[in-house]
Amino acid sequence: MPNDAPPQPIHSAKDALDALEGILGGALPGSVAAADDPAAALLNDADVATAVTGRLRGAGSGAGNDTLCRWLYDAFRTGVPELQLAVLRFVPTLAGVYMCRAVSRKPQAGFEAVLLALYAHAASQRGGGAGGETAAETVSLPNLANPSPYHDAKVPPKGKPAELDVAVLSPPLEPHGTMRATRRARIVGAVLELYHGKLAHMPISSKMDFCAFCVAWAGTPSKLDAGADKSRLPDASAGAAEKRRRVPLPWELFQPVVRIVAHCLLGPSRSDELKAQAARAAECLYWRANETVDAPALLATRSLMRLSQMVEEPIPEPSFSGAIENMAELEAMRANILNTKN
Secondary structure, three states: OOOOOOOOOOOOHHHHHHHHHHHHOOOOOHHHHOOOOHHHHHHHOHHHHHHHHHHHHOOOOOOOOOHHHHHHHHHHHOOOHHHHHHHHOOHHHHHHHHHHHHOOOOOOHHHHHHHHHHHHHHHHHHOOOHHHOOOOEEEEEOOOOOOEOOEOOOOOOOOOOOOOEEEEEEOOOOOOOOOOOOOHHHHHHHHHHHHHHOHHHOOHHHHHHHHHHHHHHHOOOOHHHHOHHHHHOOOOOOOHHHOOOOOOOOHHHHHHHHHHHHHHHHOOOOOHHHHHHHHHHHHHHHHHHHHHOOHHHHHHHHHHHHHHHHHHOOOOOOOOHHHHHHHHHHHHHHHHHHHHHO
16 A cells, blocks of 8 residues: 655655655665665666566555655656656556556546656657647658659659658647546657657666556457467566556557567567567557557558567578688689789
8 A cells, every 4th residue: 555654855866765765665675775876776676676566556556645656756856867767667567557547447646647747758858839839750751752763763753753751750749737538648658758768778677567568458369378489478467457458559659659669679688588578569569450450550560570570580690601712713813913924
């Protein structure tokens, strides 16, 4: 149950450690309490992560008087970048539990306060225009109707070249002070975009948590669960209350989810366990998109699955035998030329 003790003010990483120790009701591991960099210890310590995620998953978490949510809120609002990273580490569990419970319309004022604080930070990073609304993040894609040095257009455009295609990476962020059902997907999606921007700093366990919740959100089984690689997959019973809890996945939420899963699957991590869990999440999301006949989601997840299969195929080692033979032949020709001159 949440601790109702008054929260301690947080101004630094050391204050955050002291406050968290009081909330968890026990001494923190010695490696964390005596760390020269408390924020980094909070980010990477497995015991602290287990304790915090366990509390976030527990019954009664996320209420308005949840002191752990208050700690996350205050720690992020300090503006200390290292401490903000430590808070972002728990975004998968925070968003995962929140979305699963939102389907049941349970009050979650504590979770919503933290998510809204993260959303406001994401909006401020992008800069607001008139009325506080930020511009959409877009990328220009070449239009294949125009010829290029690499291809000829099937039907050359008449007159001026065809305009570039513009893809929206992230829709505009409007200022929101409350969480409503119609805004929920956009707010959580923006928070996941913020998390995606810091993925390189996140520990593997945080990414594993996210992939596990993707499976729960999709609500569809994976063929990998019955395959030979089942032993490599983490225990799906973790967070049993959220298992197979299908949630609405509009594109504004689906897109950042796929981007994070793609990083886990194709990124620089050497963890086979993470890649197996990410492949499982990608497949579940694919079957979910297949059920809803969502064309952009189908294209994204199908492409991701194909890329993962390409990565798994062994790449043959290059052979230099031909080059060595050619070099030997060139050396022989050079020797003959020198002998002729002499």
